[in-house]
Amino acid sequence: MQFVGEGAADRDLRLEARSDLEKVYRESAPGLWRAVYGFAGGRRDVAEDAVAEAFARAAEYFDRIREPVPWIYRTAFRIASRELQRERRPPPVMPDAVPGVDPGEIQDVIRGLATLSPNQRAAVLLHDLEGFTSPEVGRLLGMSAATVRVHLFRGRRRLRELLGTEEDDHD
Amino acid sequence: MTERWQAELSKLERAQLPTDLWDRVGEGPRLEPLGPSRRSRVAAGVAAFAVFAVAVVLVWRVFSPAGTAETTIAGADVLEVPPRGAVSAVFLSDGRPVFVAHHEDGSVSIVDAFSTHAQYGLKDLVAWCPSTREFVEVAHEARFDELGNWTSGGPAPSGLATFSFDVVERDTNGDPTSIQVGAIREPSPGGSGATTDPSTYPEFCAGTSDPTAETITVRSGNTDQVGTVVAHAVDEADVWPTPAAAVAAAPDGWIAVQGRLLVAPDGFVELCAEVEGGRCIDGATIRGVDGVGLLVNVVVPHPEWYGVEPQTWIARVDDGLLRDIGGIWFFERD
Numbered sequence: 026m027q028f029v030g031e032g033a034a035d036r037d038l039r040l041e042a043r044s045d046l047e048k049v050y051r052e053s054a055p056g057l058w059r060a061v062y063g064f065a066g067g068r069r070d071v072a073e074d075a076v077a078e079a080f081a082r083a084a085e086y087f088d089r090i091r092e093p094v095p096w097i098y099r100t101a102f103r104i105a106s107r108e109l110q111r112e113r114r115p116p117p118v119m120p121d122a123v124p125g126v127d128p129g130e131i132q133d134v135i136r137g138l139a140t141l142s143p144n145q146r147a148a149v150l151l152h153d154l155e156g157f158t159s160p161e162v163g164r165l166l167g168m169s170a171a172t173v174r175v176h177l178f179r180g181r182r183r184l185r186e187l188l189g190t191e192e193d194d195h196d
Numbered sequence: 197m198t199e200r201w202q203a204e205l206s207k208l209e210r211a212q213l214p215t216d217l218w219d220r221v222g223e224g225p226r227l228e229p230l231g232p233s234r235r236s237r238v239a240a241g242v243a244a245f246a247v248f249a250v251a252v253v254l255v256w257r258v259f260s261p262a263g264t265a266e267t268t269i270a271g272a273d274v275l276e277v278p279p280r281g282a283v284s285a286v287f288l289s290d291g292r293p294v295f296v297a298h299h300e301d302g303s304v305s306i307v308d309a310f311s312t313h314a315q316y317g318l319k320d321l322v323a324w325c326p327s328t329r330e331f332v333e334v335a336h337e338a339r340f341d342e343l344g345n346w347t348s349g350g351p352a353p354s355g356l357a358t359f360s361f362d363v364v365e366r367d368t369n370g371d372p373t374s375i376q377v378g379a380i381r382e383p384s385p386g387g388s389g390a391t392t393d394p395s396t397y398p399e400f401c402a403g404t405s406d407p408t409a410e411t412i413t414v415r416s417g418n419t420d421q422v423g424t425v426v427a428h429a430v431d432e433a434d435v436w437p438t439p440a441a442a443v444a445a446a447p448d449g450w451i452a453v454q455g456r457l458l459v460a461p462d463g464f465v466e467l468c469a470e471v472e473g474g475r476c477i478d479g480a481t482i483r484g485v486d487g488v489g490l491l492v493n494v495v496v497p498h499p500e501w502y503g504v505e506p507q508t509w510i511a512r513v514d515d516g517l518l519r520d521i522g523g524i525w526f527f528e529r530d
Contacts, residue, residue: 050221055213063208077220078227082433085225090432100433103270104227125212134204142276142374154205167431169410175279179373181201188201 046084049093054080057101060150064143065105067120067128067135075105098151098165106143137187145180148173153181268449269293269434269510273377274364277304280371283324283342284410285309285428288377291450293428293510294359295324295331297342302371307331307344308357309428310522312383315351316494317485319510319522322356323414323425325401331356332425334414337397338388349397350388357383401425428524435508438469439480439518446513452524454506455479459495463487467509467518482511483519 058076065071079101083093090096120128120135138146144166151162152173159177160170220226271287275296278284283297293309311320311333322331322340330347331340338352345355360378367373400416401423411424430452436442439455455467458476465487468479511521 047218050218054217058213058217059208059211062211069214073214073217073220074227077217078225080221081223081225084221096432099431103431103433107270123211124214125210126207131204131207131211134201134207137201137204142274143272144276149205150208153202154208167429172284172410176276184201184205185199188199188204 043084046080046087046093049083049097050080053094053097056155057098060147060155061101061105062123063135063138063150063154064102064146065109066139067117067131068109069121069123071105071108074108075101078104092164095165095167099167102143102147102166133188134184137184140187141180141183142176144168145176145183148176149180149184152177267445267447267451269430269452275306275361275375275377277372277375283326283426285324285426287428287450290448291452291510293321293450294377295426296375297324298371299342302369304361304363304372304375305343306359306361306375306377307340307342308359308380308383311338311352311356312354312387313338313350313352314522316487316490317521318490319520321428321510321522321524323401323427325423325425326411327401327403327424328398332401332423334416334425334427337400337416337419343384345384346387348388352387354387355384357381430508430510430524438478439467440469440478442511443480443513443516443518446516450510450512450520453509453511453518455509456506457482457495459487459491461491463491465490467511467521469506480516480518482521483514483517485521 054076057079058072061075062069062072065075079097082100083090083097087093120131122128138149141149147166148162151157151165152159157165158170159173162173163170166173269287269291271289271291273289275286276284277296277298280298280302281300283295285293285295287293295307295309297305297307299305309321311322313320313333313336315336320333320335322333322338324330325332329342331342331344332338333340333349333352336350336352338346338350339348340352340356341347343355344358346352358381360381361375362378363372363374364376365372365374397419400419400421401414403424410426412427412429413422414425414427415422434452436451436453439453442451442453453467455469456471458466458468458471458474458479460466463486465482465485466476466479467482468476470477507523509521509523511518513519
């Protein structure tokens with residue numbers, strides 16, 4: 026990352042901000058990327074665009090953002106949502122390949138997630154995949170914990186209808 | 197019992213962040229400057245597109261030194277319905293703020309968040325009081341029932357506009373859980389043309405008995421009482437940093453923009469990123485505001501009302517100007 030056209034003091038502050046942002050990236054980006062990849066219906070390009078763009082914008086505004094992690098999460102989900110809305114493409118039949126998983130293995134859950142509303146999908150992914158509590162998810166998405174619980178309830182119910190329980194597999 | 201969907205979901209845990217993504221972050225924002233045109237991937241390598249993109253970036257940087265923001269306030273036309281008895285504050289796809297009210301009898305209303313009262317041409321937003329189950333115009337305390345009909349206080353020339361809708365999805369009880377917004381309807385007749393006596397107003401939105409309500413604390417512009425309401429709050433990422441940048445991009449819909457209102461002695465009104473020595477910096481002219489009335493009755497006697505710091509406003513861009521502007525900065529978060 027380069028910051029040009031600045032004085033020494035500005036540059037010091039920028040370097041400090043960059044270091045802080047790198048720390049946030051190391052700690053948050055893997056989980057955020059996973060969640061946005063699921064949110065985007067297995068669209069790797071959308072997930073990469075959303076996460077990279079959110080951090081890139083955060084770099085520009087870093088000294089003015091009071092809570093970088095929620096800001097970056099909200100921005101990434103909003104960018105992903107808008108990109109999907111703009112393109113209006115149906116989710117791919119097979120999720121895009123990403124390191125660590127076989128697309129065939131996650132095809133069912135990606136298809137199930139695609140049937141949820143964006144808020145339900147984000148709540149389920151952050152709570153049930155990434156392990157955040159409802160208040161934490163609320164903070165990350167800019168909604169109350171009670172609202173998160175409503176989205177979780179409806180989202181899980183829908184996934185249960187679609188994917189069922191282990192017993193369903195053995196029926 | 198292990199839920200199969202949970203087991204399926206856990207398979208996503210193994211998905212790994214691409215190692216080169218941090219390098220991409222270092223290149224800075226590179227999605228198109230979120231203007232009205234749709235993103236194009238196919239044309240990325242086409243020379244004509246490259247020339248166009250460079251031009252866009254150059255223009256963008258000239259007009260928006262502070263950075264980028266979403267074009268309009270993020271929203272949708274398919275809305276989730278809150279639980280029975282609850283009211284949610286949401287934005288439509290064009291950024292217009294509305295409320296979705298799920299009444300106790302199971303029926304649903306979509307109620308406009310703009311009061312039909314706009315003093316000096318500045319739009320006033322309403323908020324939902326969970327404690328009294330009514331909408332209240334925060335600036336002047338006109339009150340409306342949960343269907344949007346005017347009930348007391350004011351001034352408010354009529355009730356609130358509502359929207360038609362189609363039900364997309366229902367739950368097992370038959371209650372709508374998801375609705376598609378349709379056309380706006382005329383507000384119901386009846387209202388108070390004149391300012392009523394604030395000393396007769398009831399307590400302003402005191403607390404809430406609804407633990408699921410997503411509330412914030414606001415201050416009434418009329419009686420200075422502090423109340424707890426469900427209201428529209430715009431995410432920081434959706435706020436244009438300067439009026440000049442917003443107007444240059446000409447987004448089609450409702451935007452949130454930061455700025456200070458500057459009223460010249462001749463009634464010329466601008467929204468400015470900053471005001472230095474009476475000069476408007478990175479500003480935009482506002483259409484449809486009675487600048488002289490605002491100056492004489494508000495700005496001169498109450499200079500503190502618009503403060504010295506830029507505030508967040510909601511507006512539309514029209515032919516290089518801002519119009520339909522309203523302040524949402526009196527909504528103070530907890």
